[in-house]
Amino acid sequence: MAIRDRGLVKWLPAHFAPELRAAHRELQRDMNRIERPLLDEYQIEEMESKICYGMELNKLVKLTVWRDGYTYEEIGHVHYLEPIHKKVRLKTELGTISRIKFSDIIAVKISDKT
Template sequence: MEPRGMKKWRPFATLPEQYIGLKEIINKQVEVTQPLLTEEQMEQMNFTLIEALHTNKQVYLTYYKGGQCITETGSIQFVDSLRGLFVFIDDEFELKNKIILSELIDVRLA
């Protein structure tokens, strides 16, 4: 005879399809719209990106992705203004992330 152990109870997720549907509804309720930036804010972010790139300083990046505002810490490796993207290396996992400049909300030096 084996003990049953601790069983988790999910009251509204008796069917897998039901659980997926509920998760989608909850995610849509948490979504925010992408904030609009003024010309002055975009110029300030541009100067901060250039300074961080040339001095190799750490930055706090806030960007919009999938209905959420995400903030990460890391360093800027490359900025491509023709394609409108830049390469960012995060501090946690040291992964290279390509982020579109139009998704960028805020840049601050660490």
């Protein structure tokens, strides 16, 4: 007598559980996260001078920003430095202004383009 098994059909309802899908997504997100890089005083001072140089000469600046375990890049012109809130206002190439906390910036690169 042959065993009549439903095969993969019996596991199908388990994949539709929203809690399972949410937990799987969160697990994937956590696996891709990186820790915040530690910067010494010299690196911070060098980044500050590059940001001021880019703002003074209206150069294109590429900021590498760490936020919530992920890094991304913002490219634009430094519009204004907010010393009280410790933020950098960056006017992007699209014309929008983004405010970036200075503590979230991990790298600065200045382009030769204006």
